[in-house]
Amino acid sequence: MSIITATMPSPTSTPIDVPELPAAMLPPFLFSARMPPLPVAGALRRGQASWPAIAAEIGAGYLARGLVGSFEAQAFGAAPGDLDALIAVPARNEAGSIRAVLTGLRRALAASPVRAAIVLFANNCDDGTAGNVAELAPALGIPLVLVEGRLRRPHAHVGLARRIAMDIALGMGTPDCAILTTDADTRVGDEWVRELTAPLAEGFELVCGDFEIEDPGPAVRGLQLHPLWRMEARYAALQNRVQHACDQVTGRQPVGGPCPHYVEAGASLGITARLYRRLGGLPPVACSEDRALVRAAELAGARICYAERAPVRTSGRLDGRAAGGLAATLSRRLVAAAPTLDQRLRPATGLRRLWTHALLAAAGHERAALEWPTATPAALHARMENEWQRSVVEPPMPARVVRRELPRLARLLRLEIEPALARWAAGHGR
Numbered sequence: 001m002s003i004i005t006a007t008m009p010s011p012t013s014t015p016i017d018v019p020e021l022p023a024a025m026l027p028p029f030l031f032s033a034r035m036p037p038l039p040v041a042g043a044l045r046r047g048q049a050s051w052p053a054i055a056a057e058i059g060a061g062y063l064a065r066g067l068v069g070s071f072e073a074q075a076f077g078a079a080p081g082d083l084d085a086l087i088a089v090p091a092r093n094e095a096g097s098i099r100a101v102l103t104g105l106r107r108a109l110a111a112s113p114v115r116a117a118i119v120l121f122a123n124n125c126d127d128g129t130a131g132n133v134a135e136l137a138p139a140l141g142i143p144l145v146l147v148e149g150r151l152r153r154p155h156a157h158v159g160l161a162r163r164i165a166m167d168i169a170l171g172m173g174t175p176d177c178a179i180l181t182t183d184a185d186t187r188v189g190d191e192w193v194r195e196l197t198a199p200l201a202e203g204f205e206l207v208c209g210d211f212e213i214e215d216p217g218p219a220v221r222g223l224q225l226h227p228l229w230r231m232e233a234r235y236a237a238l239q240n241r242v243q244h245a246c247d248q249v250t251g252r253q254p255v256g257g258p259c260p261h262y263v264e265a266g267a268s269l270g271i272t273a274r275l276y277r278r279l280g281g282l283p284p285v286a287c288s289e290d291r292a293l294v295r296a297a298e299l300a301g302a303r304i305c306y307a308e309r310a311p312v313r314t315s316g317r318l319d320g321r322a323a324g325g326l327a328a329t330l331s332r333r334l335v336a337a338a339p340t341l342d343q344r345l346r347p348a349t350g351l352r353r354l355w356t357h358a359l360l361a362a363a364g365h366e367r368a369a370l371e372w373p374t375a376t377p378a379a380l381h382a383r384m385e386n387e388w389q390r391s392v393v394e395p396p397m398p399a400r401v402v403r404r405e406l407p408r409l410a411r412l413l414r415l416e417i418e419p420a421l422a423r424w425a426a427g428h429g430r
Contacts, residue, residue: 186211
């Protein structure tokens with residue numbers, strides 16, 4: 001099995017000079033200026049023999065910018081011709097779980113008609129993860145590219161690892177392919193590939209699946225039974241109804257349809273190659289890169305689907321690999337005297353503003369429409385709300401604040417938003 005190692009590109013490939021602005025002030029597409037150019041999908045023959053070369057070429061761009069210190073790739077399995085989908089999986093010290101992950105993906109691919117391959121990026125591993133993959137891959141019988149690399153500090157985080165895996169997937173695919181992503185401690189269901197790719201084939205550009213915690217230990221089960229967990233779930237459900245009302249008047253969701261789950265997790269995402277390229281790639285932020293991608297898609301006016309039948313089961317461990325991930329959140333709640341809740345949760349005043357901006361966007365707010373004359377109401381709403389900046393600047397609400405805000409949010413929905421939505425729907429013949 002040949003291994004192709006990325007080398008530094010010629011001196012003409014110099015890093016782009018970008019001022020060091022605070023990350024919180026940058027919308028997601030500006031992060032792309034620090035990244036190598038995205039590969040040109042379909043520019044080369046995408047046969048199996050060229051896959052490691054494609055990965056190495058992409059890796060060379062990251063080497064040139066000092067983001068990675070080493071990079072090599074090898075391919076396994078029979079190439080099925082032009083690919084309909086690529087599955088990008090970042091993995092860091094997942095030797096114990098990688099077999100179950102790959103076995104689940106094999107079953108999901110077998111249950112789907114799409115021609116697909118897996119890109120697994122084993123980054124900063126020192127537990128034999130890559131060796132386990134190389135040992136398992138021949139028996140799996142599925143096309144797989146194994147990439148090994150070491151991210152340099154301060155870039156050694158899941159945002160950049162997932163970005164690199166998705167960039168390689170983009171380079172291996174055709175201009176019309178789908179790029180799916182999940183985590184290396186996650187078990188996908190047999191219908192996962194089918195349920196994520198079907199909406200993309202129907203015209204959606206980004207699909208978000210749901211997740212649930214797999215086999216939680218006693219500590220996590222205790223958290224799930226705690227009143228704080230139930231309060232958070234209640235608040236999230238009410239916030240989802242506010243979001244759904246906004247999405248109906250701005251055209252993101254059909255009027256009168258069911259409320260989506262609004263989960264935006266890297267454990268279950270799918271995006272078209274065309275939208276991925278248009279957004280400039282995945283925002284390589286240290287955490288919440290999944291939500292950052294959805295916010296970028298909203299700013300671009302993309303069609304987004306929340307798939308109800310594409311859940312995955314993710315580890316309920318407390319020693320996670322990603323800063324700010326699920327494991328870190330669970331661990332913090334176990335030890336914090338005054339725990340904070342999910343960062344996506346907003347106080348009632350912020351959600352009232354979200355609704356007001358939705359109505360203004362739907363009506364074609366004069367100043368916003370002048371500034372962005374070709375934007376859809378959905379894109380106008382995203383720009384007026386500046387959800388990207390809010391999500392990375394505002395700290396998460398403490399539990400005591402959520403407890404105070406819960407009845408306020410319930411009243412806001414019952415007395416203001418839901419009656420206004422009914423009037424809006426009646427006025428628009430719905």
